[in-house]
Amino acid sequence: MMDVAIEFRDVVKLFVSLDGRKQTVLDHVSFTIPVGKTTVIAGGSGQGKSVTLKLVLGLMRADEGKIFVNGKDITDIGGRELEDLRTGFGVLFQGSALFDSMTVFENVALPLRERTKKTEEEIKKQVIETLTQLELAGHEDKYPAQLSGGMQKRVGLARALQLNPEMMLFDEPTTGLDPVMTQEIYHLFARTQALVGYTSVIVSHDIPKVLNLADHVIILNDGKADVFESPEEIQWSGKEHIREFVKTTMGQIYQSHLMEK
Amino acid sequence: MQQNPINKLGNTGLYVLEDLGRMGLYLHKALRGACRRPFRFTELIRQIHFIGASSSAVIFFTALSTGMVLGLQGYYSLQKFGAEGMLGSAVSLTLILELGPVLTALMVAGRAGSAMCAELGIMRISEQIDALDCMAIDPFRYLISPKFLATLISVPLLTAIFDVVGIAGGYIVGVNLKGVNPGSFIEGMQTSVTNHDIRLGLIKSFVFALLVVWICTGRGFFVRVIRGAGFGAESVSRVTTQAVVLSSISVLIFDYLLTAVLL
Numbered sequence: 001m002m003d004v005a006i007e008f009r010d011v012v013k014l015f016v017s018l019d020g021r022k023q024t025v026l027d028h029v030s031f032t033i034p035v036g037k038t039t040v041i042a043g044g045s046g047q048g049k050s051v052t053l054k055l056v057l058g059l060m061r062a063d064e065g066k067i068f069v070n071g072k073d074i075t076d077i078g079g080r081e082l083e084d085l086r087t088g089f090g091v092l093f094q095g096s097a098l099f100d101s102m103t104v105f106e107n108v109a110l111p112l113r114e115r116t117k118k119t120e121e122e123i124k125k126q127v128i129e130t131l132t133q134l135e136l137a138g139h140e141d142k143y144p145a146q147l148s149g150g151m152q153k154r155v156g157l158a159r160a161l162q163l164n165p166e167m168m169l170f171d172e173p174t175t176g177l178d179p180v181m182t183q184e185i186y187h188l189f190a191r192t193q194a195l196v197g198y199t200s201v202i203v204s205h206d207i208p209k210v211l212n213l214a215d216h217v218i219i220l221n222d223g224k225a226d227v228f229e230s231p232e233e234i235q236w237s238g239k240e241h242i243r244e245f246v247k248t249t250m251g252q253i254y255q256s257h258l259m260e261k
Numbered sequence: 262m263q264q265n266p267i268n269k270l271g272n273t274g275l276y277v278l279e280d281l282g283r284m285g286l287y288l289h290k291a292l293r294g295a296c297r298r299p300f301r302f303t304e305l306i307r308q309i310h311f312i313g314a315s316s317s318a319v320i321f322f323t324a325l326s327t328g329m330v331l332g333l334q335g336y337y338s339l340q341k342f343g344a345e346g347m348l349g350s351a352v353s354l355t356l357i358l359e360l361g362p363v364l365t366a367l368m369v370a371g372r373a374g375s376a377m378c379a380e381l382g383i384m385r386i387s388e389q390i391d392a393l394d395c396m397a398i399d400p401f402r403y404l405i406s407p408k409f410l411a412t413l414i415s416v417p418l419l420t421a422i423f424d425v426v427g428i429a430g431g432y433i434v435g436v437n438l439k440g441v442n443p444g445s446f447i448e449g450m451q452t453s454v455t456n457h458d459i460r461l462g463l464i465k466s467f468v469f470a471l472l473v474v475w476i477c478t479g480r481g482f483f484v485r486v487i488r489g490a491g492f493g494a495e496s497v498s499r500v501t502t503q504a505v506v507l508s509s510i511s512v513l514i515f516d517y518l519l520t521a522v523l524l
Contacts, residue, residue, distance in 0.1 A: 057395055086397040097392035099384075114299075114398045163396075 003035035004071070005167060005199040006056055008225075011065035013051055025051050027223030028065070038193065038200040038213050040231075043220035044245075049203040050094075052220070053169050056201075057089060058082045070166075087115065090160030090198070094172040096152040098144040104131070104155050105140035111162045130158045134188070150181040154188065161196065168193075170202040174210075182206065186213055207249035219245060276488055283486070287479050291409050294401030304407040312373040312408075313415030317422060319368055324423040327360055328352065328430025335431070336439045345439070349446035350453035352431030353424075357454060357462045358524075361424040363516050366469035369416055370508045374477035377408055378504040381481030382497035390482070405482070409474050416470030417463055424462070461523050468515055473508045480504035 013026040025048040033039045041049050054060040055067055058074060066075050074085055098107050105127055112123045131137055134154045144152055153173060160168060170189070174182040190213060193200050204210040211217065211231040219226045219234070221241050228234050235246055264272070335351045381404070384390050393400045428450070435441040480487065480500045487503070490496040 059391055059394060083397040083399070086395055089395060091392070091395040093388045093392060095387055097388035099389055099392075100387070111396045111398070114403070115396065159396075 004032045005035045005069070006033040006201070007031075007066075007068040008052075008055075009066045009068070011055065011067060012063045013048065013055065013060070014063050024223045026055075026062075026220075026225075029220075029223070029225045030065075031218050031225050031227045033199065033201060033218075034216060035199050036197060037215035038189075038202065039216040039218060040210050040214040041201065041203045041218045041220065042205065042207055042210070042249075044205065047220040048223070049205070049220055050171055053091075053171050053201070053203055056169065057086065057091065087163060088166045090163070090165030090168045092153065092156045092160050092168070092170045092173055094175055096144070096156035098152060098155055098159070100144050103141050103143055104136065104147070107144070107155060108158045108162060111159065115163060126162070127158075130161060133192075134158050148181075149176050150185065153177070153185055157188070157192065161192065164196070165198055167199040167201065170200070170204070172204055172206075173202065174204065174206050182209060186210070189213060205249075221245065280487075283483060284475070284479050287482065288475055290401045291405045291475070291478070294399060294403075294406035295410055297399060297402045297406075301403065301407050305410055308407050308411030309415055311376075312369065312411050313419060316369055316372055316415070316419055319372060320365060320419050320423050321426055323364055323368055324356075324361075324426035325430045327364060327423075328356065328427030328432075329434045331355060331360075331427070332431035332434030332439070336435055336441065345435075345441050346445035347449050348431070348435045348441050349428075350449035352435070353428050353450040353454050354458065356424050356427040356431075357458050358465075358520075359516070361420045361427060362462055362465035362469055363512060365416060365420040365423045365466060366473055366512045367509055369412070369419065369470070370473045370477065370505055370512070373412070374473045374508055375501050375505050377474070378477040378481035378501045379497055381405075381478055382484040382500055385482060385484050386493060386497065405478055408478055409471075412470045412474035413467065416473070417466045420462065420466035461519075464523065465516065465519050468519060469512045472511045472515060476508040476511060477504045480507070 008029055008031050011026050011029045012024065015023045015025060017023070025046075029048075029052075041052055043049050051060060055062055056069065056074075058077065062075055066073055068074065069085060070088075072085075074082075077085065099110070102110070108127045108130065109123050112118055112126065116123075118126070128137070128140070131140060134157060136151065136154055136158065139147065139151065144155065147155065173189070174185055177185060186209065189200065189202070200213075202210060202213065208231075211234075214231045217228040217231050217234060219228070219242065226237070226239065226242055228237070234242065237243065237246075331352045332348065335348050335355075336345060339345050339347055339351065381390070384404070390400050390404070393403060432443075432446060436443045436446055480503055481497075484490060484496050484500045487496075487500055490499050490503075
């Protein structure tokens with residue numbers, strides 16, 4: 001049996017608007033995310049993809065159900081326990097979330113300065129090494145605003161990798177990037193995962209491109225989750241909403257497979 | 262969905278309670294963050310420079326003009342009773358007990374409070390605060406507590422500068438322009454200002470500092486959940502305005518309450 005990194009068990013997440021209306025974003029959702037693999041969480045806008053990540057990170061609380069990380073129930077934890085849990089995660093945010101008043105070097109060095117007892121010399125060595133690996137050498141003294149979108153993502157990735165995370169969570173990592181840059185970022189993800197061996201969870205609407213990276217796919221739609229063991233499985237699904245999803249997001253490429261069948 | 266007035270009232274009441282609870286917990290975490298290690302001394306010094314040292318010019322000019330106006334007004338009122346000699350006492354007591362703490366707090370709210378609110382608001386909407394959380398770096402210890410400490414240190418000191426400069430302004434106008442006897446100005450000040458008055462002025466400035474930094478940073482921190490703030494850049498600008506207005510009103514309300522209780 002596969003080792004499970006993250007498990008959602010019957011999770012419900014509601015949002016209540018100011019006028020009292022309730023919207024169920026996740027409606028008794030259950031799925032597992034395997035260790036060491038790349039899982040893509042896909043779905044249209046407003047289907048709860050980012051909410052799923054925020055639940056895993058403890059930035060939001062589930063209204064019902066349980067969430068397990070490495071077998072530990074994290075649904076109601078807080079304080080130090082939550083901090084310990086987060087130490088194992090690396091997160092790349094949609095907008096990179098770099099500290100705009102700090103240089104590239106200071107951004108990448110921040111987790112090391114705040115969370116480890118390493119000396120300034122060791123920190124410098126490690127940061128320069130990571131920046132070189134991610135082809136950012138020579139940009140240490142620049143501010144995020146002086147970098148292109150793709151470079152900002154790479155700095156975000158460099159920062160997230162500093163504490164050797166067991167799990168990397170990517171929230172819409174290619175939003176705002178051109179197709180060439182998107183491809184480059186995906187190659188980078190594949191390379192770093194092969195190097196570091198972390199469990200990777202990518203939330204994206206960039207279908208079908210992101211599926212090239214996926215070992216495992218979860219599609220969120222109308223508050224429900226459909227789990228697929230491989231990207232190829234999606235196209236054989238008999239469910240009407242998945243077929244519709246395939247048709248609108250993957251277009252002719254996958255329809256031709258269906259026709260051959 | 263159209264709401265009836267009772268529903269609206271209920272919703273507003275719930276929102277206010279929720280907001281007060283949220284702000285109460287925020288204050289607790291910000292004060293607790295100041296005790297958590299590692300301490301950020303460099304950041305504290307940087308914040309004291311920004312909130313305190315950089316505000317000294319505006320405090321100097323506000324204090325000087327306030328003191329000079331007080332000198333003129335005081336002289337005008339006192340000469341009607343032939344009590345010009347009491348000018349030193351009137352100017353110094355008004356400044357130490359009332360105008361020094363209040364005007365310093367209002368100036369700091371307008372200058373540094375708005376900047377702190379906007380900074381935290383932008384950090385919140387660009388997910389920088391979430392990023393800190395995700396790196397297991399406590400945003401209170403890292404970002405907010407140094408601002409709290411710096412404001413609590415700077416505002417009483419700025420108030421002291423305000424008092425001294427204001428009294429000097431009153432002296433210049435009263436003695437040099439209006440011909441009040443310098444001896445009676447100083448003597449009046451020395452006999453009427455007691456330690457209790459100075460203590461009350463300091464307590465006020467300390468409480469006002471807490472109100473300003475609490476409300477201004479808190480509004481920025483919670484920019485996403487504040488009712489009517491909207492989204493994006495607009496939400497930050499609205500919340501910043503709200504923070505300055507709310508902190509200024511709170512300073513004025515607490516000024517009355519503290520005076521009533523402690524005087």
